[in-house]
Each structure stands twice: as C-alpha cells, then as structure tokens.
Amino acid sequence: MKDYLINYDKTALEYIITHGYNQPVFRAGQINGWLYKGAEICEMHNLPSAFRLALADKYEAFPLSYKFDLYEEKTDTRKFIFSTADGIFIESVALNYDHGICVCVSTQAGCRMGCAFCESGKGGLIRNLTPGEMLSQIIRISKMLGRRITNIVLMGSGEPLDNYDNVKEFILRANSPDGLSISMRNITLSTCGIVSGIKRLIEDKIFVNLSLSLHAPSHELRSKIMPVEKAYNINEAIQACKQYRKESSRRITLEYCLIEGFNDTAECAKALYQICKNTDMLINLIDVNSTKGKYTRNSAHCMRNFVEKLKSYNINYTIRRRLGSSINAACGQLRSEYAANQNGGA
Numbered sequence: 489m490k491d492y493l494i495n496y497d498k499t500a501l502e503y504i505i506t507h508g509y510n511q512p513v514f515r516a517g518q519i520n521g522w523l524y525k526g527a528e529i530c531e532m533h534n535l536p537s538a539f540r541l542a543l544a545d546k547y548e549a550f551p552l553s554y555k556f557d558l559y560e561e562k563t564d565t566r567k568f569i570f571s572t573a574d575g576i577f578i579e580s581v582a583l584n585y586d587h588g589i590c591v592c593v594s595t596q597a598g599c600r601m602g603c604a605f606c607e608s609g610k611g612g613l614i615r616n617l618t619p620g621e622m623l624s625q626i627i628r629i630s631k632m633l634g635r636r637i638t639n640i641v642l643m644g645s646g647e648p649l650d651n652y653d654n655v656k657e658f659i660l661r662a663n664s665p666d667g668l669s670i671s672m673r674n675i676t677l678s679t680c681g682i683v684s685g686i687k688r689l690i691e692d693k694i695f696v697n698l699s700l701s702l703h704a705p706s707h708e709l710r711s712k713i714m715p716v717e718k719a720y721n722i723n724e725a726i727q728a729c730k731q732y733r734k735e736s737s738r739r740i741t742l743e744y745c746l747i748e749g750f751n752d753t754a755e756c757a758k759a760l761y762q763i764c765k766n767t768d769m770l771i772n773l774i775d776v777n778s779t780k781g782k783y784t785r786n787s788a789h790c791m792r793n794f795v796e797k798l799k800s801y802n803i804n805y806t807i808r809r810r811l812g813s814s815i816n817a818a819c820g821q822l823r824s825e826y827a828a829n830q831n832g833g834a
C-alpha cells in the first residue's frame with residue numbers, strides 16, 4: 489500500500505527526499521508548496537520527471553478521494569463526502585461566510601461519545617483520522633472551490649480531544665506558514681467535555697477558540713443525552729474551560745442544541761445564568777437537526793421563548809443559522825446515508 493506525502497511536514501519531507509532520493513533539500517519546499525495547492529505528484533511540474541516517477545512509485549499526494557458533494561443554495565453551504573484509502577466515508581462541510589470560507593472538518597470516522605442527538609455517534613468509533621486526512625479535507629475543498637480556506641472548525645464527525653495527538657499535529661500544521669497559514673484565532677475546536685484533553689491543550693499552549701458542547705445545564709439532564717457526563721461531569725468541564733480562558737485569553741462558547749420540552753425550561757435558563765455569571769461565556773443556541781432518534785427539531789416559538797428567558801438574565805447568546813438542513817448536514821447524516829446506500833441499505 490502506498491504512503492501519502494501530505495502525512496509529512498516540510499522537515500520530514502526534507503529527510504525523505506535527501507535520504508531516500510538523493511535530491512537537493514530545496515525540492516522538499518517545492519513538494520510542500522504543491523501539496524498545499526492540492527497538486528497530485530504528476531502535476532508537480534518543477535520536479536524532474538524521473539524524480540516524479542520514482543516518488544509516485546511509493547507515494548500518492550493525498551489519502552482521500554472525492555466521492556460527491558451537495559449544495560444548499562439557501563445557506564450557501566456545500567457538503568462533501570470523501571473516501572479514505574481503506575474505504576471509509578467521511579464528510580466535511582464548506583460554509584461560505586462574508587469574510588471567507590470556513591471548513592468543518594471531521595476528526596474521526598464515527599465517534600464513541602454516543603450523544604443521543606447525533607448521527608455520528610450511532611455506529612460507534614471506526615477509527616481516528618490522521619493529520620494528513622484532516623489536512624486533505626481542507627486542501628481538496630479549497631482546490632475544488634478555487635478559494636482559500638480562512639477558517640476551520642473541528643465540529644465534523646468525531647470528538648477531537650479523543651484523537652488528541654493527531655488533532656494537535658493537524659492544528660499546528662494548519663497554523664504553520666509552511667502549512668495552511670491559518671491563524672489560531674480562526675480555528676475553533678469543539679469538545680463534548682473531555683477534561684483531560686482541555687488540560688493538555690493548556691499544557692501544550694494550543695490556544696484556539698474553544699467551544700464546549702453543553703446542551704444541558706445540569707448533571708442530571710446532561711446525563712440523559714451525553715454519556716461523557718459519567719467520565720467528566722459538567723462542573724469539571726466548566727472549570728477546565730474557565731482555566732483555558734484564563735491561560736489563552738480566548739472567549740469560551742457553550743453550544744446549546746435547543747430541544748423542545750427537554751432543555752428549554754425556565755430552570756434551564758436559570759442554571760445557564762449560574763454557569764455564565766461573572767464570565768464572558770457565550771451561549772450558541774442551535775436548532776437541533778432531526779435525526780431518526782427521539783430528539784426532534786424545536787419550533788420557532790420554543791426558540792423565541794427561550795431567548796426571552798436568556799435576555800432576562802442578561803446572558804450573552806447567539807443563534808447559529810441552520811446550515812445545510814436540506815442536505816442532511818447534521819453531524820454524520822449524509823455520510824451514514826451514503827454508506828447505507830453503498831451497502832444496499834435503506
């Protein structure tokens with residue numbers, strides 16, 4: 489099986505081409521430059537053709553192949569399905585904002601966190617994605633759209649902090665001038681609350697925008713929809729976020745899927761106030777995408793009422809625009825449907 493050049497940073501490429509191919513060191517810079525433009529080995533025209541052939545004998549450029557994409561005109565959102573070299577389908581979403589293109593990256597195939605409202609968690613974890621597979625999602629999309637990617641959110645399928653070492657390398661290479669040159673301020677990592685991972689981010693000084701998938705404001709309620717609560721309870725998760733805020737100076741966002749009849753009560757709003765008071769935390773209210781489970785989308789009326797409750801407590805909030813709902817852009821929905829069709833399923 490071939491190896492993939494994107495798996496290696498510039499320093500590692502220097503070693504490979506000087507030791508394995510007896511080429512001058514500057515060729516590593518040429519290859520690295522081509523990779524971030526999305527070029528295949530045969531398109532790296534400033535390399536000697538004999539060297540290109542020798543490289544292609546052992547390597548390919550990227551470990552992901554494009555399968556298809558779906559576009560939602562209303563929200564200017566495009567969802568992509570890629571296949572890994574071992575035949576797993578993964579998905580990424582390109583969100584077109586006024587200030588640029590943001591790619592929502594998957595960090596794992598599947599997920600073992602088991603959140604009740606999420607399609608990605610339904611089949612469990614298949615495997616961790618490599619840094620090269622995460623970078624390839626962005627590079628492939630950038631080339632297909634002909635646009636530079638300005639922002640990254642780690643909110644696709646998978647729990648990023650359950651794949652810590654690979655995600656750390658991905659972030660560092662996305663940030664590097666030899667990589668994608670994307671500012672840490674333009675990278676957002678969303679976690680369901682893996683406290684040990686948040687502490688490692690602090691130790692490693694990886695200071696991106698941190699977003700905690702809260703979704704319920706008490707241990708009792710959160711336990712019903714998020715099994716992670718058994719390992720790291722809500723108080724520990726909030727404390728870790730406050731520590732991250734202190735060390736990084738980055739504002740923390742709390743993601744809150746509003747689920748009608750579940751987490752939209754006056755008690756919930758009050759509990760959110762208790763969490764947010766004396767902080768600059770921001771509540772990001774999300775319309776739940778309806779998967780096949782029991783947690784269904786809230787009504788506009790429910791959202792309006794809950795917003796009024798938050799306002800009465802002076803809680804900072806935003807409402808996330810519902811992206812890609814007509815193209816199954818809930819976490820994991822499109823990928824699982826495509827995989828089911830490939831396997832002859834419904």
Ligand code: SF4
Pocket residue numbers: 599600601602603606607608609644645646647680819
């Ligand atoms: S919401 Fe995120 S952490 Fe939870 S199961 Fe889905 S992908 Fe995993």
